[in-house]
Amino acid sequence: MTSSTNKLQEVYNQLGFLSALPVLNQTQLREAKRAFSELEEEFGEEYTQYSLHNVHLQYPWVRDLTQHPQIIQVVKAILGPDVILLDSRFICKYPTLKPDAQDNEGGRNDELPYVAWHQDMRYWGIAGGPVLSVWLALDDSLQENGALQLIPGSHCAGMLPHRQATRPGNMLSVNQEIPEELLQTDDAVFCPLLAGQMSIHDGLLVHASDANTSQRRHCGLVIRYIPTCAHPTQDPDRPRKFAATMLACGSDRFNNFSDKTT
Numbered sequence: 500m501t502s503s504t505n506k507l508q509e510v511y512n513q514l515g516f517l518s519a520l521p522v523l524n525q526t527q528l529r530e531a532k533r534a535f536s537e538l539e540e541e542f543g544e545e546y547t548q549y550s551l552h553n554v555h556l557q558y559p560w561v562r563d564l565t566q567h568p569q570i571i572q573v574v575k576a577i578l579g580p581d582v583i584l585l586d587s588r589f590i591c592k593y594p595t596l597k598p599d600a601q602d603n604e605g606g607r608n609d610e611l612p613y614v615a616w617h618q619d620m621r622y623w624g625i626a627g628g629p630v631l632s633v634w635l636a637l638d639d640s641l642q643e644n645g646a647l648q649l650i651p652g653s654h655c656a657g658m659l660p661h662r663q664a665t666r667p668g669n670m671l672s673v674n675q676e677i678p679e680e681l682l683q684t685d686d687a688v689f690c691p692l693l694a695g696q697m698s699i700h701d702g703l704l705v706h707a708s709d710a711n712t713s714q715r716r717h718c719g720l721v722i723r724y725i726p727t728c729a730h731p732t733q734d735p736d737r738p739r740k741f742a743a744t745m746l747a748c749g750s751d752r753f754n755n756f757s758d759k760t761t
């Protein structure tokens with residue numbers, strides 16, 4: 500193990516995330532943006548906002564992104580040599596502020612799509628190992644267009660209670676949120692990324708993102724990885740199928756996902 504790998508692990512273990520890691524070069528970024536715009540044309544923005552789920556199964560260019568050497572190198576440094584790709588999803592918050600508008604006519608901020616405070620692990624139905632989430636930016640991801648916010652170190656407190664969010668617009672699939680009174684949201688930091696960079700975060704890290712109130716699109720590919728030793732659990736609240744798992748690197752001597760269902 501190299502000293503830079505050690506350092507990466509040390510900071511990740513302490514903070515629960517790493518930010519602004521370079522992934523795509525300019526050519527790769529241009530190609531990914533072009534390919535994504537074809538999906539926008541085909542499916543429309545309402546769909547591409549949050550419904551392009553596990554499309555690495557259909558589109559080789561998305562699968563290539565999930566296996567990008569720069570991503571896999573970092574993922575291996577954190578999770579070890581044998582890693583499964585669990586899930587992927589594009590998340591895209593479109594501009595709501597039109598260039599000529601005096602005010603935000605698209606709707607009040609408290610009705611625009613946002614992501615409530617949550618921990619990824621809560622509804623994943625995974626045990627026996629961590630979940631690592633990659634957020635790969637196809638657009639610059641900044642405070643004004645709804646960048647990720649993270650609470651450093653919050654992964655150390657274990658799983659927190661979630662409930663149904665009351666504010667409309669939460670993009671999360673089961674509308675979950677951690678009540679703010681349980682969180683130190685003053686400690687939250689923004690996680691700005693340039694297009695082509697990624698952040699990674701631990702499945703127990705508390706995070707959220709605000710609405711995009713800018714004139715710029717905010718698009719990223721979220722990819723989840725687990726070590727092969729992790730396994731599905733039964734969650735009566737939310738039975739899950741893992742139909743999109745693939746070996747990302749190394750070998751799988753556990754075969755916990757070989758039937759791809761739970």
Ligand SMILES: O=C(O)CCC(=O)C(=O)O
Nearest residue numbers: 590614619632634708721
């Ligand atoms: O992109 C966002 O705003 C939220 C993404 C997220 O919750 C995640 O990456 O786990």
